[in-house]
Amino acid sequence: MLAWLLLAATFSGELVPADVALLETFRDEFVLITPGSGKFPADEKVKEPFAISRYEVTQNVWGVALGKNPSEWKGERNSCERFDFQEAKHFCERITSELRNRKLIGPKQEIRLPTSDEWNYAAAAGTKTKYSFGDDESQLGQFGWFHGNAAGNDPVVGAKKPNDWGLYDVHGYLWEWCTTEAGPVLRGGSWTDPADQLATAIVKKVAPETRGPHIGLRCVLAGEGITTAKFVAVAEPMKGVFAPVKQRAIIPETSKLEKLWAEGEFTEGPATAPDGSILFSDIGTKIFRFDPTTKQTKLFREPSGRSNGLLFDASGRLIACEGANTGGNRRISITTGIQGATDGKIETLADNFEGKRFNSPNDLAIDGQGRTYFTDPRYVGDDPRDLDFEAVFIVDAPTAGKKSNVRVATREVQKPNGILVSADGKTVFIADNNPKGNVQLVAMSVEPDGKLADKRVLFDFVSGRGIDGMTLDKAGNIYATAGTGKKAGIYVFSSSGEHLAFIATPGDPTNCTFGANQNEGAYLYITASTGPKNNGQDPKFGLFRILLPVQGQHVVKLMP
Incomplete structure (x- = not known):
């Protein structure tokens, strides 16, 4: 608890126009998932519509909400890492407040962590294979950062191919915090892991205070009016996206x-x-x-x-x-x-x-x-x-x-x-x-x-x-x-x-x-x-x- 209080204490609360623009960009990167409707298959565990971010939370967005970047591998558009479960939840609370205050989302809409079932449903993108792209492990390097292709956790988000619903880095880059009734879990694998740990079905149970340069988060946007919100995009791959992987070099x-x-x-x-x-x-x-x-x-x-x-x-x-x-x-x-x-x-x-x-x-x-x-x-x-x-x-x-x-x-x-x-x-x-x-x-x-x-x-x-x-x-x-x-x-x-x-x-x-x-x-x-x-x-x-x-x-x- 003390860690996120210290993070919050460093945040001034005053946002410049560039910060507000960044909040709007963050909001616009969510895609709508409607289980049981259209191309989205029915699911016994996930029945309510939700929107999920195309990307893991980046360091510049984290900074707008909490004012301090805890990451070891610095880069504005890199995934944010090195925070525990409570800090991840606190980020969601702060970013929700900032978005509501500026009327970027509705008063009854919120940013939160995905449930483990929601994460699994979105990451699989309608598949039942080992990975969202199939069972062929030799293709993994096209879709994710893992021990086999990552020299360090320092690329921007979205540098690899997305799944069929337009979500990037669901395999690798960082483990992502999710919730269950039994406590927090991690999903997706990371740049430090072997290929089998990046399989869609892998669930890693950890203590809430766990942190490291291999752990991040992806957010869900949910609440009243989410299915008709004009800012929520269709869940499909984007075209024409440029995602540099050697920016600092x-x-x-x-x-x-x-x-x-x-x-x-x-x-x-x-x-x-x-x-x-x-x-x-x-x-x-x-x-x-x-x-x-x-x-x-x-x-x-x-x-x-x-x-x-x-x-x-x-x-x-x-x-x-x-x-x-x-x-x-x-x-x-x-x-x-x-x-x-x-x-x-x-x-x-x-x-x-x-x-x-x-x-x-x-x-x-x-x-x-x-x-x-x-x-x-x-x-x-x-x-x-x-x-x-x-x-x-x-x-x-x-x-x-x-x-x-x-x-x-x-x-x-x-x-x-x-x-x-x-x-x-x-x-x-x-x-x-x-x-x-x-x-x-x-x-x-x-x-x-x-x-x-x-x-x-x-x-x-x-x-x-x-x-x-x-x-x-x-x-x-x-x-x-x-x-x-x-x-x-x-x-x-x-x-x-x-x-x-x-x-x-x-x-x-x-x-x-x-x-x-x-x-x-x-x-x-x-x-x-x-x-x-x-x-x-x-x-x-x-x-x-x-x-x-x-x-x-x-x-x-x-x-x-």
């Missing part, structure tokens, strides 16, 4: 986003030059240059041909996607002879396919053979279109005195945007970003002639603002700019699509690139808006950076 808490310049109309296409400076487009008609030594940003080129994506090749030449509309050249240009802040000679590398002008070249990547892959969608503008399709094209490596050949690399994407080539040249990653269709990150295999085949979807955003520009680190991880509002930021994926980390940006991000590698890592440079609209006014766009403990993958040869 890639984005240390000490790494902070730094605003370098914020006077642009629509910044895009940052590219690292041989001297380590960063060139970036400002659409309409300008290219700017940021000097990391002086931290000054100055105009580099005007007009720019409405440049978008930029990239320096291994010979130090600037390859640029020049788009459509006012001042746009609708071509891929190549610039030789750039010396620091002094521009060079600009020529056309490619401006048509079979005599028809490109739609609006958007972004590009260069492979080890010097070939340029570029995306050619059309999002806006009244320029007449020559091509009746949108595609990824490939342009042969530039050769003096010879016109570069242009071919279609793939048409298996609806509206290609950002693009990358893996270091080994075997895979091309494409952002298929169609506001009225696919919003996906896809991977395709490179065939001997450079064309792309074997399309695989690595992540599906389902809806919303998909991926714009992207870059790679030396390990082959993908840093993708996407999202808007609270979801605006850099989404970090492994080359196989595993969710690794997220970097929030103040406004919608458009592209990113790594600067010159340093001993401690490298700066990730990001073009993005400076925030949301303000009183109907569009925000300025700028250049940001954040120091990360990784190094970038570069085509350009950087000066020592």
Whole structure:
């Protein structure tokens, strides 16, 4: 009893707007279970409707209720742990009070611990197998953290697959406190346990004062009007959920986003030059240059041909996607002879396919053979279109005195945007970003002639603002700019699509690139808006950076 009194004593009771928003998020993460109705089978032990949280209680939510985080493995969106049964009940009482006071739930609704029978019913999700996904133990690593795959209890909640009713981490991560008439029990297994302890039917009887880094809780929302509450979701898996599992390894808490310049109309296409400076487009008609030594940003080129994506090749030449509309050249240009802040000679590398002008070249990547892959969608503008399709094209490596050949690399994407080539040249990653269709990150295999085949979807955003520009680190991880509002930021994926980390940006991000590698890592440079609209006014766009403990993958040869 003394432990939770001490926890309560540290809580001020004053909530800031961010805390209230967190309470609302917590409330909205419950799903409705109605035994004996629809897809929910009748059950002799569980007959009344209830809502249960998709996730174990996170550390930031615990902090809103009780003010102090008891967890050993810290992380705001990690499951909270190291509390006993009475503390778990006290959390439920405090969070109920906070939600009622702000009219986020009804006066006769409450947050409580699930009964052991309710937990079992929800975790099984209508199955009678050993696990909610079946009896095959080899699949367990896809659904839960246990002794076989957890190096430490430090991922965010929801990083594994949910059961068929949309509940995450019912197998493993943390044991979850439940009630029975005979006293408290634990359900679900934890990251410290072998696979057989994560079976749905396992019940662990423990003393109420038991605590540890392997014990947490999941809440139930019950009471009058719960079946008609608009904030309670349908009990089914969510789509488009990004759940990073290596947040702190890639984005240390000490790494902070730094605003370098914020006077642009629509910044895009940052590219690292041989001297380590960063060139970036400002659409309409300008290219700017940021000097990391002086931290000054100055105009580099005007007009720019409405440049978008930029990239320096291994010979130090600037390859640029020049788009459509006012001042746009609708071509891929190549610039030789750039010396620091002094521009060079600009020529056309490619401006048509079979005599028809490109739609609006958007972004590009260069492979080890010097070939340029570029995306050619059309999002806006009244320029007449020559091509009746949108595609990824490939342009042969530039050769003096010879016109570069242009071919279609793939048409298996609806509206290609950002693009990358893996270091080994075997895979091309494409952002298929169609506001009225696919919003996906896809991977395709490179065939001997450079064309792309074997399309695989690595992540599906389902809806919303998909991926714009992207870059790679030396390990082959993908840093993708996407999202808007609270979801605006850099989404970090492994080359196989595993969710690794997220970097929030103040406004919608458009592209990113790594600067010159340093001993401690490298700066990730990001073009993005400076925030949301303000009183109907569009925000300025700028250049940001954040120091990360990784190094970038570069085509350009950087000066020592």
